[in-house]
Amino acid sequence: MSWNSLTYFGDSMLLLPTGVIIALFMAWKVTGRLTPWAWLFTFGITGLIVSISKFIFLAWGMGSATYNFTGFSGHTTMSATVWPVLLWLLTGGYRRCIHRTMVTIGFLLPVLIGISRVVLNAHSPSEVIAGLILGISASSLFLFANRHQKVQAFTLPQLAILLILPIILLSTGKKATTQNMIEKLAEQATGHPAWTRARLLAELH
Template sequence: MPELSDHLWYSITSLGGAGMTLPLAFAIALWLAVGYTSRMAAGWLLLLGAAIGVVTVTKLAFLGWGVGVRELDFTGVSGHAMLSTAVYPVALFLMLLRAHPAVRVLGVLLGLAAGMAVGVSRVVLSAHSPSEAVTGCLVGALAALLFVRMAWKAQPERLSVLPVAVSLMLLAVLMHGVHVPTQRWVTHIALKVSGHDRPFIRAKWKAIRNVPPATAPVAQTHNLLAPPASFHA
């Protein structure tokens, strides 16, 4: 991994936070509705919503029932990586609508690179495993590229570049570092739906197959750790 200070890694990872990316996503939808059609705005929000759904389902599955892939250390798609990889390419695409197609492509690639940097930061800061960061980037990139393909031939003169660029950049500055407790919300939902008192934890899940939630009786956990009877022969 690149040798950067922890402060810089935290600054990079905050670029993928929901407190920053979701306001940007809604601002993009608003500009699309104003400059083009509500259908285009809805298309963008549906694609992003589907990507958010993938993240949410995988997190719920692990937190509530311990569903994951041990071989890949996968416990759920990274939301930071997904949101940044989905939102920034579309934001730059919108700001560069009047530019040459090659410049627009470059903007989209820069947006994807920013999302991948956020994904790397999640691994460096031990917030996610590599598999979770990679899948987050892939899901976000798919949503972004599908929208770019859908909107590629949009008439650029219908939006003024300066107000779009200024509003999105100003919003990014104002919302940078704003924390939204999405993980806590997802955990709360997982516990409500699964009926468990505590969520599944990565460390115990990796150590023991079919581990019960953290509130399982001590005797039950001891039985799981005990070797089979045949070992005592």
Template sequence: MALLAAAWWWWATPSRRPLFAWLLLLGSAAFLTLVTKVAFMGWGLGIEALDFTGLSGHSMLAAAIYPVLARTLASPAAVPPRWAIVAGYALAAVISLSRVVIGAHSVSEVVLGFAVGGAASAVALMLETRHPPPLPKHWLVVGLAGWLTLMPVVAAPSGTHGMVQRLAKALSDRDVLFTRADLHRLRPPG
């Protein structure tokens, strides 16, 4: 999704500053998310009082990508840009909530992941308002809507969690990684 939005932005508008800012912020947010996960898995660095073991990658990516994508695809004649952006953040919020509902993340992990991703998209969107890209062709919007509809049903798991686990094992030189249950057992006595 990010690559699609970035490609359209690159092709459709002469202003590269918002695109580069967004990609830099998106990369920085992804790196921060990775660091928090590896720090916990490899060394047990979390916050027990907040039930925090690392930023939610789903929440971060959704908040970083969907508002930008919605703004990029919105026709100002049909949907005011601010409402498209609100819709993008609303979709990101639903995705974030789903992570708590299925027990994949705690509320703090989701809220902080959403905040980091939301900051990345907000900065890019503030820069972008000076030079909005033209609306993509209808076939692109229809194709994207179809992909968004089918993706949750047919997409295979990405395997990124396994990659993060392997990285944490390699960096920490541990055979067994820390888990959420360990976070609550690591509380200092007293």
């Protein structure tokens, strides 16, 4: 698998609809009535934090030239939020060893996605590390709070229904335009061109 293919597993075009699908299936498969709402809150607040960090940099240049930091890596943060929870949901009805292994894979996949962001020069190491900390904290808190909830096992047709949209999105590879949207909002808010990484790093010289 190429770095470009791997990095798409953290793209908003894939993860935003997947996050909503997770909530719908939680309402069906998880015993806790508040679990879907807790997930939507976790998912939403994490995405909001990422967006705010990007916005304040693009609008006012609030970042760190020393650490080459312009905001949380969205791919890394949201993949670390979504994948552990998705695999927890999918395997909750299986044996404990399988369940724990899949959740562990859910935590490891975002690390690889974060590495892909650095390799592709989309983010700095500091932005990826910050994204991992934020995303893993969000998913871990959600999983800890819902550790006593029972999850019903999925049948193959049910798995197909849950995964069909993510698989279609993976096959198309179409990328989200959230970064461009935030950039335009920042320019409208300030009336000036958005800040860039090059401009931030120029402060070191």
